[in-house]
Amino acid sequence: METSPTNKCDKLDKGPLIGARHIQFIFMAAAGFLMYCTRFGFSVSLVAMTQKYSSNPDIPYYNWTNKSFILSTFFWGYVVPQVPVGILGTKFGTKNFMLIAVFVNTLCMVTIPFIAANFGSQGVMVCRMLQGFAQGLVIPSVHGIIGKWALPNERCRVYAFMSTGYVLGTAVGVGTTGFICSSWGGWPLTFYLLPSAGFLWVVLYYLFGAASPATHGTITEAEKNYLQISLKSQDIYNVSIPYRAMFTSSPFWAQLIMALCSGWGYSIFTTEMPIYMDKVMKFDIKSNGVISALPPIFVLLAINATAIVTDYLIKHDCLTLTNTRKLMSSIGSFGCAALMLIFVYIPNDSKILCVVIMIAANVLRSINAGGFNINHLDYAPNFAAAVMGIINTCAECFSFITPMAIQYIVYDESDISLWRTVFFTAICLYVFSTCFYLVFASGEAQPWNNSPVRPDVENSNTKEKSDAEIKLLS
Numbered sequence: 001m002e003t004s005p006t007n008k009c010d011k012l013d014k015g016p017l018i019g020a021r022h023i024q025f026i027f028m029a030a031a032g033f034l035m036y037c038t039r040f041g042f043s044v045s046l047v048a049m050t051q052k053y054s055s056n057p058d059i060p061y062y063n064w065t066n067k068s069f070i071l072s073t074f075f076w077g078y079v080v081p082q083v084p085v086g087i088l089g090t091k092f093g094t095k096n097f098m099l100i101a102v103f104v105n106t107l108c109m110v111t112i113p114f115i116a117a118n119f120g121s122q123g124v125m126v127c128r129m130l131q132g133f134a135q136g137l138v139i140p141s142v143h144g145i146i147g148k149w150a151l152p153n154e155r156c157r158v159y160a161f162m163s164t165g166y167v168l169g170t171a172v173g174v175g176t177t178g179f180i181c182s183s184w185g186g187w188p189l190t191f192y193l194l195p196s197a198g199f200l201w202v203v204l205y206y207l208f209g210a211a212s213p214a215t216h217g218t219i220t221e222a223e224k225n226y227l228q229i230s231l232k233s234q235d236i237y238n239v240s241i242p243y244r245a246m247f248t249s250s251p252f253w254a255q256l257i258m259a260l261c262s263g264w265g266y267s268i269f270t271t272e273m274p275i276y277m278d279k280v281m282k283f284d285i286k287s288n289g290v291i292s293a294l295p296p297i298f299v300l301l302a303i304n305a306t307a308i309v310t311d312y313l314i315k316h317d318c319l320t321l322t323n324t325r326k327l328m329s330s331i332g333s334f335g336c337a338a339l340m341l342i343f344v345y346i347p348n349d350s351k352i353l354c355v356v357i358m359i360a361a362n363v364l365r366s367i368n369a370g371g372f373n374i375n376h377l378d379y380a381p382n383f384a385a386a387v388m389g390i391i392n393t394c395a396e397c398f399s400f401i402t403p404m405a406i407q408y409i410v411y412d413e414s415d416i417s418l419w420r421t422v423f424f425t426a427i428c429l430y431v432f433s434t435c436f437y438l439v440f441a442s443g444e445a446q447p448w449n450n451s452p453v454r455p456d457v458e459n460s461n462t463k464e465k466s467d468a469e470i471k472l473l474s
Contacts, residue, residue, distance in 0.1 A: 015223025146158055261429035263398050
């Protein structure tokens with residue numbers, strides 16, 4: 001029977017209450033906060049760069065007519081590095097990639113006022129493309145770090161904690177940028193105040209960050225032994241990534257299909273639904289600031305509640321790791337499918353119900369944080385960066401296709417019958433992917449996760465762990 005690996009190591013000394021692993025999680029959440037601040041706050045700054053908001057006469061303004069094009073350049077760079085950094089991060093560690101990501105992102109952000117003044121919108125587009133490239137390094141690197149530092153019965157809470165950084169970064173970035181733009185300092189301040197904190201992050205992470213317990217300079221021996229024994233991690237680099245085994249692994253395909261199909265439905269809820277509500281239901285949800293602020297609040301509550309419940313189920317052996325992932329994924333995906341089905345048939349004047357459904361969809365999607373979103377950390381923790389790089393790249397590319405496909409299907413945005421085709425397609429994808437996941441997903445480490453290692457490293461690791469086990473369990 002599958003049991004929680006950490007339950008076997010309860011006798012081990014876990015080290016200090018706030019250990020090196022907790023510091024790494026704080027670094028990752030802070031990096032996510034900074035990244036999402038600059039990612040989404042820029043859209044507000046761009047508006048202020050082309051319109052007069054500040055009373056300061058020295059603030060420059062630009063007559064740019066290609067704002068949408070400028071915004072899109074971020075994603076040109078974003079999808080490029082995820083697979084390569086996942087592979088290289090697995091081979092050489094992810095710390096340096098995180099340092100590069102935050103440094104480049106920060107440098108681009110603080111130089112945009114100068115670039116805009118001297119090179120115009122084309123220069124800003126180059127900066128945004130470089131920022132997208134830098135932020136594309138983050139997701140695979142973060143998941144690689146979780147795989148090396150987080151115990152199985154902690155991973156959902158760690159993921160939720162890091163996701164909190166993303167949500168707060170979005171809220172703070174968008175929420176404060178408007179106020180700063182209208183101040184005497186104007187829009188240039190938005191590129192200096194919060195973004196410049198990235199330089200401090202780089203210095204601190206260089207000193208106190210590490211890709212794994214084995215490479216951390218000041219971690220206590222007790223905490224390092226506890227993590228290495230509990231996680232059974234290889235703590236080596238330059239290993240060969242088992243591509244053939246990975247691409248013929250049913251758990252990998254189960255997670256990938258869930259990510260693709262769930263991404264289609266999520267794109268409808270977040271991107272297309274406001275258009276539907278405007279054109280079909282004659283209701284513009286974006287006009288209500290309170291309503292727009294509700295989903296992030298509920299997401300924060302839901303993702304952290306999910307983390308507590310999920311890790312409790314795993315730690316106390318209420319469900320196996322596999323069944324826990326399947327349960328959470330089923331609630332999230334089947335729940336979104338049910339909401340979509342309700343949405344198809346609600347009357348056009350049920351505006352409040354529409355808002356409730358959109359909030360509920362965000363909540364249910366958050367439950368996937370305890371399901372397929374982190375499943376690769378279970379079946380392939382040693383290759384988490386590589387697996388996440390592949391899956392996230394595929395999901396991002398699929399997200400590009402979704403709006404184009406919907407635009408082709410819904411050639412008349414006021415025709416509800418065309419929209420129902422889109423909704424029923426999403427429902428079918430939700431149901432198919434979840435059923436596939438229930439059959440083929442697994443929470444157990446796959447045989448290919450333990451890639452062959454060099455004999456000298458393997459013998460060293462084995463002896464170190466054996467000595468630690470004898471000492472700590474005696």
